[in-house]
Amino acid sequence: MKKAIYPGTFDPITNGHIDILERSLKIFDEVTLLVAEHYSKDTLFTPEERKELIEIALKDIDNVNIEILTGLTAEYVNTHKIDAVIRGMRAISDFEYEFQMGMMNRKLSPNIEIIYFFPDEKYIFLSSRVLKEIAYFNGDISEFVPEEVAKRLKERIKKLR
Numbered sequence: 531m532k533k534a535i536y537p538g539t540f541d542p543i544t545n546g547h548i549d550i551l552e553r554s555l556k557i558f559d560e561v562t563l564l565v566a567e568h569y570s571k572d573t574l575f576t577p578e579e580r581k582e583l584i585e586i587a588l589k590d591i592d593n594v595n596i597e598i599l600t601g602l603t604a605e606y607v608n609t610h611k612i613d614a615v616i617r618g619m620r621a622i623s624d625f626e627y628e629f630q631m632g633m634m635n636r637k638l639s640p641n642i643e644i645i646y647f648f649p650d651e652k653y654i655f656l657s658s659r660v661l662k663e664i665a666y667f668n669g670d671i672s673e674f675v676p677e678e679v680a681k682r683l684k685e686r687i688k689k690l691r
Contacts, residue, residue: 536562619646621654
């Protein structure tokens with residue numbers, strides 16, 4: 531059984547993330563989304579809330595697990611005998627960060643394989659950060675996230691105002 535992980539902040543999960551997940555399931559038997567507790571990012575949702583939103587968004591997709599990542603990706607790969615790490619890359623601006631993270635993970639876990647996916651062109655410009663900004667100014671986000679995610683994002687932003 532070929533297993534991959536797809537780590538990310540997912541604050542919140544977008545249709546671009548889901549697109550990459552669905553395409554990775556064509557290659558791997560099982561994919562685990564790892565919800566990162568990112569110490570240097572201010573997130574809108576807690577890791578537990580992000581996990582719940584992902585569970586709702588992916589309820590109809592088989593062979594997916596969702597876990598909260600509390601340590602290093604490389605440690606998780608070694609402990610769980612993972613075949614590959616899935617990463618999304620939207621534009622050249624993502625390359626420097628992804629390259630640095632990929633090389634560091636490979637240093638910590640020499641057997642790690644990292645596979646980069648480009649999202650469908652309709653999501654190439656989409657990021658959680660941009661999505662939150664659109665939602666903050668009452669823009670229509672319905673084509674970028676599952677319905678329940680859009681609802682909860684709007685509710686959270688409303689509380690912040």
